[in-house]
Amino acid sequence: YGGDIEGKDAMAKALNEFIDDFWHFDLDRMPHWKWIQGDRLLARWYLKRGSKLPNWNHLFVVQWDMLVAASIDRLLHKMPENAAIFTGRLELKKVKEWWKWVRGPKNRIRLALFRLRLLIIERYVGAIFTAPFICVSAPRAYFHRLSRTPLGELGFVEYRCPTFAEAWGFTHWTTAQLAAWRPKNPMTRDIPENRKIISASKRS
Numbered sequence: 001y002g003g004d005i006e007g008k009d010a011m012a013k014a015l016n017e018f019i020d021d022f023w024h025f026d027l028d029r030m031p032h033w034k035w036i037q038g039d040r041l042l043a044r045w046y047l048k049r050g051s052k053l054p055n056w057n058h059l060f061v062v063q064w065d066m067l068v069a070a071s072i073d074r075l076l077h078k079m080p081e082n083a084a085i086f087t088g089r090l091e092l093k094k095v096k097e098w099w100k101w102v103r104g105p106k107n108r109i110r111l112a113l114f115r116l117r118l119l120i121i122e123r124y125v126g127a128i129f130t131a132p133f134i135c136v137s138a139p140r141a142y143f144h145r146l147s148r149t150p151l152g153e154l155g156f157v158e159y160r161c162p163t164f165a166e167a168w169g170f171t172h173w174t175t176a177q178l179a180a181w182r183p184k185n186p187m188t189r190d191i192p193e194n195r196k197i198i199s200a201s202k203r204s
Helices: 005-015 031-036 038-048 105-122 140-146 157-167
Strands: 058-061 083-086 136-139
Touching: 031 038, 038 140, 038 157, 058 140, 083 157, 105 157, 136 140, 140 157
Parallel strands: none
Antiparallel strands: 058 136, 083 136
């Protein structure tokens, strides 16, 4: 639970009959920070709770406004052990002309600092990847690394997470059911409606 701390008890009570475990993000941060730094909440969860929970191999992130119409086990039953899912994953060079998070002076500086620290700390010189943070799943080892990386809040969650996965050697995996549509992508603007189920648009 990443909402207001004052509301955590009511949320825990409302969800009690549906869940096996409840944890709330215990640091005082503004909603905008939680959005930009969503993976830091997951890293904090891993340090405080997830690392102590037995018998789990992958974490599948279900957003509050996401309806999952099939069993997670069914969706991911062919997923390799060392694989990660980032829906709509594309190389930065394919989105840099229209994706706002790498356009404008502030965003370009943020990206440049992330690249520099990634090179210095991780010795990574490969491509930067982007993905709308909609359907995300990664193995336990990924969250172990995420919770300990000194890169912390550098960059933006939607290129930081998929690039970390690539830098740390995790296999990218997806299925047709988890394909994401980005309405501003000129290459997919006119695709059929049945391929727009997972959308990176607030208006879809």
